[in-house]
Amino acid sequence: GFSWKLPDHPKLPKGKIIGLIVLDGWGEANPDQYNCIHVAETPTMDSLKKGAPEKWRLVRAHGTAVGLPTEDDMGNSEVGHNALGAGRIYAQGAKLVDLALASGKIYDGEGFKYIKESFESGTLHLIGLLSDGGVHSRIDQLQLLLKGASERGAKRIRVHILTDGRDVLDGSSVGFVETLENDLAKLREKGVDAQVASGGGRMYVTMDRYENDWDVVKRGWDAQVLGEAPHKFKSAVEAVKKLREEPNANDQYLPPFVIVDDNGKAVGPIVDGDAVVTFNFRADRMVMIAKALEYEDFDKFDRVRFPKIRYAGMLQYDGELKLPSHYLVSPPEIERTSGEYLVHNGVCTFACSETVKFGHVTFFWNGNRSGYFNPEMEEYVEIPSDSGITFNVQPKMKALEIAEKARDAILSRKFHQVRVNLPNSDMVGHTGDVDATVVACKAADEAVKIILDAIEQVGGIYVVTADHGNAEDMVKRNKSGKPLLDKNGNIQILTSHTLQPVPIAIGGPGLAPGVRFRNDVPNGGLANVAATVINLHGFEAPSDYETTLIEVVD
Ligand code: 3PG
Ligand code: CO
Numbered sequence: 001g002f003s004w005k006l007p008d009h010p011k012l013p014k015g016k017i018i019g020l021i022v023l024d025g026w027g028e029a030n031p032d033q034y035n036c037i038h039v040a041e042t043p044t045m046d047s048l049k050k051g052a053p054e055k056w057r058l059v060r061a062h063g064t065a066v067g068l069p070t071e072d073d074m075g076n077s078e079v080g081h082n083a084l085g086a087g088r089i090y091a092q093g094a095k096l097v098d099l100a101l102a103s104g105k106i107y108d109g110e111g112f113k114y115i116k117e118s119f120e121s122g123t124l125h126l127i128g129l130l131s132d133g134g135v136h137s138r139i140d141q142l143q144l145l146l147k148g149a150s151e152r153g154a155k156r157i158r159v160h161i162l163t164d165g166r167d168v169l170d171g172s173s174v175g176f177v178e179t180l181e182n183d184l185a186k187l188r189e190k191g192v193d194a195q196v197a198s199g200g201g202r203m204y205v206t207m208d209r210y211e212n213d214w215d216v217v218k219r220g221w222d223a224q225v226l227g228e229a230p231h232k233f234k235s236a237v238e239a240v241k242k243l244r245e246e247p248n249a250n251d252q253y254l255p256p257f258v259i260v261d262d263n264g265k266a267v268g269p270i271v272d273g274d275a276v277v278t279f280n281f282r283a284d285r286m287v288m289i290a291k292a293l294e295y296e297d298f299d300k301f302d303r304v305r306f307p308k309i310r311y312a313g314m315l316q317y318d319g320e321l322k323l324p325s326h327y328l329v330s331p332p333e334i335e336r337t338s339g340e341y342l343v344h345n346g347v348c349t350f351a352c353s354e355t356v357k358f359g360h361v362t363f364f365w366n367g368n369r370s371g372y373f374n375p376e377m378e379e380y381v382e383i384p385s386d387s388g389i390t391f392n393v394q395p396k397m398k399a400l401e402i403a404e405k406a407r408d409a410i411l412s413r414k415f416h417q418v419r420v421n422l423p424n425s426d427m428v429g430h431t432g433d434v435d436a437t438v439v440a441c442k443a444a445d446e447a448v449k450i451i452l453d454a455i456e457q458v459g460g461i462y463v464v465t466a467d468h469g470n471a472e473d474m475v476k477r478n479k480s481g482k483p484l485l486d487k488n489g490n491i492q493i494l495t496s497h498t499l500q501p502v503p504i505a506i507g508g509p510g511l512a513p514g515v516r517f518r519n520d521v522p523n524g525g526l527a528n529v530a531a532t533v534i535n536l537h538g539f540e541a542p543s544d545y546e547t548t549l550i551e552v553v554d
Contacts, residue, residue, distance in 0.1 A: 004344035006539035011552040014538030016510040017410055017460035019451045020419040022084065023444055024077060024357055025426025027469020027500030028058055034475040034483065034491075036434060037425065040441035044449040048464060048505035054516035057524070057549070058501040061468045065525030067092040067332070068134070074497040075468025076135045076167075077357070077426070078282050080526055081364035082332075084467065085339055087530025087545035090332035093281030093315050094134055100329045101144045107152060111312040111328040118275035118310045119153040125270050127160040127224055127289070128279035128314075129202055130176045133167025133496065136207070136282040137314075139176055143183055145279060150192045154275075157187065158197035158268030160224045162206055163240060165251025166430050167496045169476060171244070173251040177236050196236035197268025198223040201254035203390075207285035210359045211300075213387040217288045218301040223256040226304055227266025231257035252430075252495075253390075276311045277328065283317035283368055284359055290317055290324045320369045334367030336542065338530040342417060343374040347537055350409040351378070353421040354398035355385035360467070361421040379415070381405055392433035395440040397424050403447035410454040416537060422447050425471035432493040437471050452508070461508040461536050465529060469500035504529065506536070506550070514553045524549050 008014075023045075031038035037045070049056050063071035066079040067090045079092050091099075100106035115124065126145065129137040146157065159180065163173035180196065187194040200206065206220030223229040233239035239257045243249055258266045270276060276293060280286050292298060293311045312326040319331065342349055351361045362380045363370050372378045383398045383405065391397055402420050409418045424447075428440035448464060455462045475483040476492040483491045506515070515536075521528060531541030531548040541548060 004341060006341060006345050006534065006542070009535050009538050009540050012512055012515070012535055012538050015416065016536065016538070017413065017415070017455065017458050018417050018533065018536055019406065019410060019455040019460060019462045020417055020533060021448055021451055021462065021464045022081070022361065022421045023425060023464070023466040024360070024421055024423045025429050025468060025470025025497065026444070026466035027061070027472040027498050027502050029469065029472040029498070029500050034434065034473060036429070036437040036471040036474060037441045038472070040438045040445070042441055042445035044445045044452065048507070049503065051505060051507060053519065055507050056503060056505045057517045059465070059504050059528065060523060060525035061466070061502045062499045065089065065527070067095065069095045069098055073134050074499050076497055077360050077467050078284060078364055080467030081360045082334060082367060083526040084529050085365035086334050086337045086367055087527055087541065089527045089546065090334055092332060094138065096332065097141050097281050097314060097329050101141060101148070106328050107148055109328060111326045114326045115275035115277060115310045115312050116152060118273060119155065122273040122275055123156040123158055123268065124149055124154040125158045125160060125197070125224070125268065125274055125276045126279050127206070127276065128162060129164055129207065130161040130180060131164035131168045131172065133164055135167040135497070136285060137280040139179065142279050146183060146187065146194070150187055150190070150194070155192060157192060157194040159184070159195070160197055161199040161236065162202040163199065163251040163254050164202055165495060166202060169492060170250045170252070170432065170495060173240050174237065174244070177240050181235070181237055195267050196259055197266070198229065198256065198258045199236055199239060199254070200256035201250070201252050203252040204254065205256045206289050208288055209284040210355050211288065212355045212385055214288070214300045217292055219256045220289065221292055221301070221303060223258050225270040225307065227258055227269030229256040229258040231255055232260045232264065233257055234260065270307050270309060272308045274307065274309050276309050277314065279314045281314045281329070283315070284363070286313060286317045287323065294324050318368065318370055320371055331368065337365070337367045338534055339366045340373050341534065341542065342537065343377045345539060347417060348377045348415045349417040349419065350381070350415040351419045352381040352383065352402055352405045352409070354383040354402060354423060356427060357421040357423040358382040361419050390431050391427040392431040392436035395424060395428045395436040396443040397427060397440070399424050399443045399447040403450035406451045407454040410451070410458055410460065413458060420451065429470035429474065430495050432474070432495040434474050437474060441471055455508045459509045461506065461510040463504065463506050463529070463533055463536065465504040466502035467526070469498035469502060472500055473498050504549070512552060515550055516553065517549050518551045521547060521549055
């Protein structure tokens with residue numbers, strides 16, 4: 001029968017303290033002026049690279065290696081941390097939704113049947129991120145869902161859009177809204193009363209995560225549910241175009257707006273008897289709005305009105321909280337993660353990041369599961385992030401604080417795995433501010449140094465890697481790699497992640513002599529890291545995990 005007990009590794013000892021560092025958004029790319037990691041002073045990461053090929057290598061962090069539909073899908077933190085923690089490659093939300101839409105199974109599921117009950121007398125509201133970024137949602141999935149729902153009886157549809165500019169180029173929101181408006185017009189021709197009802201930028205409206213700032217969710221609630229917002233427009237295209245004209249405006253941070261009719265009345269507040277679908281498949285930035293829409297008891301902000309609705313998520317976003325309780329597509333069943341194995345095999349774990357990435361090294365790491373496996377053996381520490389700012393003004397973020405917490409945890413010798421996420425290169429990279437991103441990369445490198453020094457002191461082992469690329473390429477390029485220029489001859493800043501591989505380095509005084517990266521796993525990816533780390537803890541990895549990256553030569 002099944003046992004949590006892992007076999008002893010034939011050659012590697014138990015009891016070493018492992019510092020496991022995930023640099024968020026730190027890929028490997030050609031060195032040029034748009035590679036902020038190259039431009040920044042990063043002596044620690046540079047010295048690790050000198051250990052190649054035995055102690056440093058690259059691993060794949062995008063596309064099918066992390067369970068995304070195609071090789072054109074850039075990596076992201078959800079799938080990256082899922083793979084790192086679970087040691088296997090799961091078909092991820094994006095792919096599962098594609099399959100369910102293509103087969104039509106999405107319409108036979110419990111979730112769709114549940115919301116369909118409201119189609120006769122209520123409105124169907126669709127809330128989510130409007131882009132083709134493929135990280136949280138995809139516009140083509142929304143288009144299919146609009147068509148499918150209207151063919152199955154939805155007569156009145158309201159879309160509440162969140163503009164992107166973070167997983168796609170800034171300014172692309174206008175085109176996506178035009179595409180959507182076009183589809184809605186076609187539905188209207190068929191007699192469906194379909195309209196955009198509200199909107200706002202994803203970083204300012206609705207899509208907060210890890211309870212960093214509930215005001216973000218409240219601004220969305222006011223527009224989507226109450227039909228109230230500081231800006232009112234007759235059309236969504238006009239709204240996005242006008243709001244983008246404000247100084248320093250960008251897609252990520254557009255203020256909330258509602259669409260009003262000729263009498264100035266909001267066209268789509270959410271009311272009793274309506275159905276609501278949040279159409280993002282990715283969990284982290286949907287959990288908070290899901291709580292607001294679903295929980296009877298709720299004290300995070302004053303909802304003013306709590307309509308009796310039928311609510312379903314595109315996916316279930318939190319498997320432990322079973323949130324939301326209704327969903328259109330079942331999430332990947334990520335089970336038996338490395339974290340769960342470790343507690344069953346006597347390995348105590350410490351995990352830490354700051355708020356904006358805290359759930360990455362806990363929730364995502366553990367297969368989209370909140371909480372501890374065993375509170376006696378695990379400690380998760382969250383350093384509060386600065387809220388209400390864009391991180392280019394504070395590019396060092398909490399890197400130093402995270403590193404100091406990790407250092408203290410290592411020196412306490414209470415834990416055998418001390419795991420952190422250093423957010424800088426990703427969070428600042430997403431702002432598109434190249435100079436600030438250089439500062440961010442330097443800060444992350446300094447944090448790595450602090451943790452490696454502590455590992456040195458306790459005779460431990462370090463594993464340094466990343467979840468996907470971002471800061472190593474800040475410009476949109478053509479197929480041959482040349483920076484693309486816009487109409488005015490300016491380069492187009494890339495705020496998104498990339499398709500680049502990421503580094504992984506191992507070392508430290510506790511690393512047994514003879515341990516080195518194998519050369520027979522050339523296509524190794526993030527999912528190979530879990531078995532590697534389990535080996536370094538002195539165990540054989542579960543047999544269905546992706547293979548280890550290391551070997552021990554005598
Ligand atoms: C975000 O949610 O901030 C971006 O869409 C993706 O960033 P992450 O995958 O690094 O969290
Ligand atoms: Co990111």
